[in-house]
Amino acid sequence: MDNRSLPRWAAIIGLPLFIISTILVASFGQSISTNGTDILTILASTQAAIFAIVFSVVILSIQLSVSGYSPRLVNLFRKNIAYRFTAGLFAVSIGVDVFGLYLFAEQDSFVYETYLCGAGALAASAMVNLYLFVDRILYQSTPEGILNRINDRLSPEWTAQQARRSDEDSIERDPYQLLISVIDSAIEDRDGPTVSQGLDVVSERIRSLLTNTCSDAMGSESAVNASIEDLCTDRLPALLEHTTKNNQEEQSKEVIECLDTIGKSGIDREHELVTGYSSQGLSRPIESLGYSELEDRVRIDIIGTNRELLVEAAEAEYWEAADTGIRLLGWRVAQSITNRSAQYARDTGYTSVQTLSIPKIHSRAVRECSSRTSDENIDWQRGEDGDFNDLFPYENTLRGCYFAMCEITSAAIRNEIKTGASVVDWSHVAAGWRSCLDDLRDSNLESLFQLWLGTVLYIEYLQSETDREVLSGFNRVSIQMGFRSNIGETAVSIQNGVVRPRTQIDYIPGRFNPTEMPLTGFSSQPVSDPDTTFSDWLVLQGGMSGDGEFV
Incomplete structure (x- = not known):
């Protein structure tokens, strides 16, 4: 029963009782006015006592709900329309009784008898209304009742209004806080x-x-x-x-x-x-x-x-959401990997980010960029912070995929060197890098393709410089992918400083929020004391000809 139905029930009960009792008095000539003072006194005292007792029980019930869930539930009950109506109806009924004691004292008339009938009907209506109110309040004190009450209140109009109040006044609560x-x-x-x-x-x-x-009411501000x-x-x-x-x-x-x-x-x-x-x-x-x-x-x-x-x-094509989401996902995964000890060295979905999440988003962004972007003047990996927002959202998503892939890979390498145990499947990680490279090879994003391929080469270099077996399964992945014809040109770009594949891998992973400070970090190479520099390693990979091709 809805709280707003209580006035209707009061009228349904009180009005017929008044009419019936008045008709009976008129028809049978019953004189109740001689005992009118006693009747009104009993009605007033009885209603006052019942009202006090019942409302004490109601308050106790509300107190138990408040202590069990949230102190803010008090406002939910205090602003209840049924509570105000029931209290008002009892006050009016008791007031009518008291008023009749002074207005018609020791009178014997049909008007007085009618008044007594009305007071009795009003008292009966108040009692029934009180029962319905208590029943409703007791239900609303249960978990189901509380949630239904909150659900009824959280209309779109009320939510928007309360959100504005909360924004303007710190005392006001957020619309979802109570829930x-x-x-x-x-x-x-x-x-x-x-x-x-x-x-x-x-x-x-x-x-x-x-x-x-509407979208305007849901704007960022x-x-x-x-x-x-x-x-x-x-x-x-x-x-x-x-x-x-x-x-x-x-x-x-x-x-x-x-x-x-x-x-x-x-x-x-x-x-x-x-x-x-x-x-x-x-x-x-x-x-x-x-x-x-x-x-x-x-x-x-x-x-x-x-x-x-x-x-x-x-x-x-919600590129801003995809960009922010993949950067934060990579950052959080890197933090989790970094803090994982050898005791808990197991893959708990980390690999899937590099084999499923990033490649799928990357593939969609590459398709978008291939038809709309020329990457000749884009620094995909670095630049001033102000340049970050100069790219289109889908271009930022591409860069976000690269950053996330590097951050997770760097965290996994460092954790494996530190603990001696792997938390990712490196052969599957390699498949993720391969997938992204395949997408880029068929696009017009040449500099981004070289950046990804150069980073794969740098990962292979790190694997060769470790004292123990790490990155098992990632070995020679770039050549296995069939990119040997592209490696020479990429190596030359690395040697000339056009492509800088070390930057993101060398950043200490999991430090700065990539959505707030996307182009910032502290550099520390995962292998602290390599025997060979990356530049020399590139030359040693079968030798490089004067034209910059591997021989």
Whole structure:
């Protein structure tokens, strides 16, 4: 029953009672006015006592809900229309009783009898209304009732209005804050059904908001956009970390699914920013989670979900979302690899980023750039920070793919040198590099092709300079790929400084946020004391002729 139906029920009950009792008094000549004072006194005292007792129980119920979930639930009940109507109806009913004691004292008339009938009908109506109100409040004190109440309130109009209030006044709460608090408390209590229902509310309400809100109102500077960004990049990832910490794998998957649903809704409703926020939120736990078997299983699920979302974003030509997403995914994976010890040396989806995520996005971006870009004047790997934003979004996505591939590869090399154990399958990683090179060889992006091929050569060089067997399976991958005819020209470009394949590999991985400081880093070659320089190694690879070709 809707709270707004209580006034209707009060009228349905009170009006017929008043009419029936008045007719009975008139028809049978019953004189109740002689006991009117007693009747009104009993009505007033009884209603006051019942009202006080029942509302004490209601307040206790609300207090238990507040202590179990969130203190902010008080406002949810305080602003309840049924609460105000019920309290008002009782106040009016008691007031009518008291007023009648003074107005018609010791009178014997039909008017007084009618008044007594009306007071009795009003009292009966207030009692029934109180019962319905208490029943509703008790239901709303349950997890299901609380979530349904929040769901009813989170209309697109209210959400947008509350987001603006929160943006303008720090005292006002974000529209999703209460909902997330309830879900978080349910996670702590291991209340799986409530967590599932709460996340369904999040997904459904975001989808409704995107469907019913125009693009202008969802601009990058809007309060609604800021609210969704905070939800996707902070609140939901925090829930995911909480569920995993509490060993609630099923609930962790549900949070991942919620973020994925929001991201795909952004694609369906043409809100690219929302898709980007969802991908960013999925990236954060990759680094923040620990390395237990449960956490690694969740990490694999996160990486796979994020990969599919970013590929869909690229297919939809949401290049900014794809660029930001792949850079952050590579950065978070590199952080996770860097912090992984030999005790937990296992591949938990890292390889899939280099074999599935990056190549698929790269392939789509190459197709876009091949028809629209001439890379003669583009520095794909370096330059001043100000130059970063001068590229078109799909060009930035290409550069982002290269940066992400290098950062993950560098982290995996360093971790293997440090621990003696590999966390990636190097033969599969090589297949990822091959796939990207195949795409570039068939395009007109010659300088970018040389950069990728030169980086493969540098990785082979690092493998040759290690004291122990590392990068097993990556050996001579460039020649196996059938690029021998391109190696000589690439080597000359490296020697002349036109192509600088060492830059991104030598950067210490996992340090600077690549979306905030994309062209910045501290250099430290993975092999600290090589016997041969990279330049000399290139010459030693079968020898180079005077024309710069391998012989």
